[in-house]
Amino acid sequence: MSQSKASPAASKSNAAMTLRYCTRCLEPSSRPGATFDEEGVCMPCRYAESLDGINWETRRKDLQKIADWGRARQSGGYDCLIGVSGGKDSTRQAFYVRDELGLKPLLVCCSYPPEQAADRGAENLSNLVEHGFDLHYVSPSPETWKKMMRLSFREFAQWTRPTELALFSSVVRCATSFKIPLIFLGENPALAFGSKSGSLDGDAKNIRAYDTLSGANIEPWLDWGIPKEKLYWYTFPSDHEIERAALRLVYLGFYIRDFNDIANGQFALDHGFMPRKGIEADPYETGSINAFECVDEDFVHVNQFLKFIKLGFGKVIQQVSVQIRHGEITREEGLKLARAFDGRCSDRLIENFCQYLEITTEEFWDVVDKNRNRDLWQLTNQGEWELRFKPE
Ligand SMILES: [Zn+2]
Incomplete structure (x- = not known):
């Protein structure tokens, strides 16, 4: 190198x-x-x-109560919302929520700009739509996206800060806009990987504490010259807005015994998901x-x-x-x-x-x-x- x-x-x-x-x-x-x-x-x-020592039957019942709560509270046609990339975790989540919990989910994808997105990502999203899911697509302006990535790379040597902000914020924004009371996320990163996530259970309401989001604050971006009107999809709704919408954010993975990278990967492969291939999957390269x-x-x-x-x-x-x-x-x-x-x-x-x-x-x-x-x-x-x- x-x-x-x-x-x-x-x-x-x-x-x-x-x-x-x-x-x-x-x-x-x-x-x-x-x-x-x-x-x-x-x-x-x-x-x-x-x-092995967890009573999974009890957790499954707890999850069903959450699902019933979402169904009873929705007023926009969808019981819950799942942020998806078409990847292994979101594929497993979408199928589980619909086929095991009997909910009607709206899938929301905050997409990478065409210049950045890989074709296989689009094919994996099409795979979900072909399996009968409704998908709502959010495409933030590529110009602002790239500008923020560049700022983030220069400032933190981490380009993902603004894109993660948009991925999470757009999901919460869509839930409040479409009057969907329940958002399912995947694994609790604290339990799965030991990162900061704001909780050690199924409650994801403190997702702002997630390490990459660093409090989900847009002030630094305003200071760096990104106009507020360009930051709509990067602006995480306030705690007050989330409370007013009575929004519930839940780590689905907390309630499922084998919700992990290995089992989710296998599930996704069995359901039409397309993994990396050739040079794109070569560990020397990647x-x-x-x-x-x-x-x-x-x-x-x-x-x-x-x-x-x-x-x-x-x-x-x-x-x-x-x-x-x-x-x-x-x-x-x-x-x-x-x-x-x-x-x-x-x-x-x-x-x-x-x-x-x-x-x-x-x-x-x-x-x-x-x-x-x-x-x-x-x-x-x-x-x-x-x-x-x-x-x-
Ligand atoms: Zn260890």
């Missing part, structure tokens, strides 16, 4: 931040919100361990070992690479941790995969990303250099960056 090289002086560090890994899976301590118990076991591992995750666009891999620079772990660490927790692979097998593929992102993907954002690759590597966490990275004698802490 043609990374720019920083001066050795820039790599000096007092090693204030260290990186350790869950003793069961490979969950890293640098993930915002990560917690470990006295045995060094992460919270998602403990949660996965507890699944830094991902899972061909059915985040398939609707390709810059996700660049974002995972940037996370690797800032926090010392990429997508594969998360993917193998899920697989270890669910008994699909051993920790040793996970380690091999993580060592081989974590943090990879091809020059081709980075060049495509720069071309789309209309920035030079020099600027890309400057941002990488500025954001490289010197507590976690060090320069070798050959002038290459390497992680000070490796999973073991």
Whole structure:
């Protein structure tokens, strides 16, 4: 990879931040919100361990009560709303809610601009429509979208902040507009991955606390010169508006025993979902070992690479941790995969990303250099960056 090289002086560090890994899976301590118990076991591992002891019949009844509540409260024709990308989780959610809970859902997709979206994403959405679901499509202006992505990349070395804001805000906005009382989200990210999510159960009303949303505040965007009238789909309704609409946000995954990446991926494949293929699924290229995750666009891999620079772990660490927790692979097998593929992102993907954002690759590597966490990275004698802490 043609990374720019920083001066050795820039790599000096007092090693204030260290990186350790869950003793069961490979969950890293640098993930915002990560917690470990006295045995060094992460919270998602403990949660996965507890699944067998949960009374799923009771949870199913609780979920049915929520479903009945939604059906009784709706006044716009739809019982609930699901934000979809056509991916594995939203496909499972849509079918479950309709076929198992007997609800009438409206699916809402906040789409990537055509320039960014992958064809397979559109095909996966068509797949849902062909299975009889109603789909409402929100397409925020590509120009503002790209401008905000570029700002976010330059400011945070994370392009997804505005797009995640739009994905979540548009879902809540559509629910209030269409008088739909109930929104189903997928997994609670705190239980599934150990990220911040604002709750440890099925209640998703504090979704603003979700790490990428950072409070879902549009003020910084106004300060950076994005006019308010361009921010409609990025503006999360206030707590007051959500309360007035008596809106309920629920993590569906909390109520389903096997709602996880592995089972959802299989379910989606069995129901017409199209995964990545060929070079787009090559872990050397993408830094991902899972061909059915985040398939609707390709810059996700660049974002995972940037996370690797800032926090010392990429997508594969998360993917193998899920697989270890669910008994699909051993920790040793996970380690091999993580060592081989974590943090990879091809020059081709980075060049495509720069071309789309209309920035030079020099600027890309400057941002990488500025954001490289010197507590976690060090320069070798050959002038290459390497992680000070490796999973073991
Ligand atoms: Zn763990």
